[in-house]
Amino acid sequence: MDTYDLVVIGAGPAGYVCAIRAAQLGLKAALVEKEEHLGGTCLNIGCIPSKALLHSTELFHHAAHGEHHGIVAKEVTVDVAKLMERKGKVVDQLRKGVGTLVQKRGITVLKGTGKLLGDHKVEVSGGGETKTVAAENIVIATGSSHAGLPFLEIDEKDIVSSTGALAFDAVPERLVVIGGGAIGLELGCVWARLGSKVTVVEFLPTIAAGSDDDVSKLAERIFKKQGLAIDTNTKVVACDKQNGALVLKAEKKGKEKTYEADKILISVGRKAHTDGLGLDNAGIETDERGRIPVDNFRTKAKGVWAIGDVIAGPMLAHKAEEDGVAVAEMIAGKPVHVDYNLVPNVIYTQPEIASVGLTERAAKDKGLDVKVGKFSLLANGRAIAQDATDGMVKVIADANTDRLLGVAVIAAGASEIIASAVAHMTYGGSAEDLGRTVHAHPTISESLKEAALAIEKAAIHAL
Ligand code: FAD
Ligand code: NAD
Helix, strand or coil: CCEEEEEEECCCHHHHHHHHHHHHCCCCEEEEECCCCCCHHHHHHCHHHHHHHHHHHHHHHHHHCCHHHCCCCCCCCCCHHHHHHHHHHHHHHHHHHHHHHHHHCCCEEEECEEEEEECCEEEEEECCEEEEEEEEEEEECCCEEECCECCECCCCCCEECHHHHCCCCCCCCEEEEECCCHHHHHHHHHHHHCCCEEEEECCCCCCCCCCCHHHHHHHHHHHHHCCCEEECCEEEEEEEEECCEEEEEEEECCEEEEEEECEEEECCCEEECCCCCCHHHHCCCCCCCCCCCCECCECCCCCEEECHHHCCCCCCHHHHHHHHHHHHHHHCCCCCCCCHHHCCEEECCCCEEEEEECCHHHHHHCCCCEEEEEEEHHHCHHHHHCCCCCCEEEEEEECCCCEEEEEEEEECCHHHHHHHHHHHHHCCCEHHHHHCCCCCCCCCCHHHHHHHHHCCCCCCCCC
8 A cells, every 4th residue: 555644635725735845845745636637626617717717808898998098999809719718728727837846746646536544544536446545644625616505506507606607608698696705706797897787696785795894885886887786685595497587586675686697607605525535434523514623724533634625714725725835834843823814815806805804893893992094096196097096995903002903905906915915914014014114106005005104194195
């Protein structure tokens, strides 16, 4: 029986990163993957293909709406097949990159479904073969899959999860998106930009739930202005097919609403993936949400760890990667901890929505005495120059210590701007530190500095 220092089950951002870091530290690692390609949800059917489509459709939008810059392109059309082909090439390039990294690091890839057998053993079955491998450490990185609704069966054709919505072969005339979270907003925007009439139906009072209240309210106004129909406080409860169209029934504050659609995207969250993993054999039980309980990544079973979407915490690729690095380092004997409060969250719409740390409300709910600074992009020179004034930055600091508690940004390029807020918070920075940090002019990131200065009413470009 082949024996390793660690066997990682699942080759998404949690698993392959864990295996690479382990190999860097001199450990003998094997990576088990049931799908044809490495990279997991993120690379194959998540982060990367969605960002490829978001970029292509943004180009289309700019090409079709350049009149007020004096740029008039007549009859801008979109070739959906070509758009999808490019998306495929982007994914392929990165698959090759991950494959090369894994191979060059000397990691053994075992193709097949991994199952815990207990006693430090993993069974791998695939391609008609079954083999058993042994390892001192087993790392579960099996990720997540889309959640559904009991009355709507996903066929990935008309009623789709994100996977189907990343692969439509034509622009749907009417697309109803159930759930106004990251997936619903990103993919809703993709198809709306190409001309689909998109309606986002959200159960909670706000879209982009979990964002700061000011940001989610502004986001709703901006996306409505862009042509997205958004119904919050609305719960979809049933679906029928009438005269070829899909008819959704929903409840809004006790009243019934109906929506007709050609395609429906169900984006109501994701659930941990543990099917067929043999958790029983290792004596591991899942929590009420199907996730594997861990204590600093250690499961109840000796030598078995779990990382990424399959455990509690933000379901994000960069968080999964941090988990992976931490576990590899712990196995190699280094003490590590990942602070989930410092994991940034981004929704890649236009403008992008990015945040780190606490929202104003969450900070107050914790009983903290807070002070807040805000800055509107309407007063930012670069934003005006590039037609990107829809947005704002909000900085939340502790009123007694001035320590940064959270930053929320809705702006073009927010995904990049948030990185400096994360760095300040990682090193325990204060609002004054951020306000005194020199930012290049003209940049949208100057709004971050101005929002920090606004806490003491010292923002220069605001009254
Ligand atoms: P996964 O990526 O799900 O990987 C798990 C792997 O394990 C899979 O390859 C699976 O096939 C394999 N596996 C499962 N069970 C077994 C088994 N028994 N044996 C062998 N292999 C197994 N996050 C971001 O941070 N930024 C984004 O922009 C972003 N965009 C997204 C867009 C979409 C449409 C979706 C769906 C998700 C997006 N996410 C994004 C979330 C991100 O994809 C996940 O948080 C991330 O992939 C989790 O990594 P993971 O390694 O834990 O799991
Ligand atoms: P989500 O949890 O972000 O949003 C789901 C939304 O659906 C919630 O707001 C919820 O209130 C709503 N909802 C649930 N049931 C409903 C119903 N019956 N009717 C109407 N609304 C309903 O989940 P998601 O958008 O599916 O994304 C799944 C995961 O993938 C998230 O954890 C997210 O972090 C991750 N992801 C991240 C990115 C990114 O980082 N940019 C992009 C896509 C996905």
